[in-house]
Amino acid sequence: MSVKPPVPYEDPPKPGAYFIANRAVPKNYIEIHPDNQRRAVCSPDAPVPRQMWYIQRFGKGYKIKNAKYADHVESDEDHDGFAIQYGEEDGVIDLYCGHTEPASALYIAKLDSCNHASRRWHFLCKSNDVGEEMAETIEDQIADLQSQIARKDEELSQQERELNESRETLAEILSMWCMYEKLNMLD
Structure with a gap:
């Protein structure tokens, strides 16, 4: 089985407010942990502000800012969902083994291994609000x-x-x- 390299996403998300759902477990959204604001986790759908993210243009890419805590993650595009690059590191956010429990851990996987569904994310648009950021x-x-x-x-x-x-x-x-x-x- 050959692995397809990432290709540009046909319809990247436009700036706005989104829930970020895992491709392997579509009902799991990235959120800021309710007891530890320095930790991002993945939990079942419970539309709360800590699960909503503002997608903001930034150069040729995006900034992704949490609606409740104003923490940022960064994104790279992938052909079947988005890989979300972790800061300046050469890694992407991975919902390890597609866990479905609340506060499931997120891991960092190699940037070139985005072919696993647990490492790709779907953006569910909720509004055009971008969190009052300046145009980038x-x-x-x-x-x-x-x-x-x-x-x-x-x-x-x-x-x-x-x-x-x-x-x-x-x-x-x-x-x-x-x-x-x-x-x-x-x-």
């Missing part, structure tokens, strides 16, 4: 800046309209005052 790609930064410019342009247009209204009101008041002065001179 140049395209996202440009879009963000263009949006800011459009908002400022609208604010300036509104201020210009208000200024013109104030000028018109002032001109009317000045005209009325001039008429009043002329009437006073006639008396």
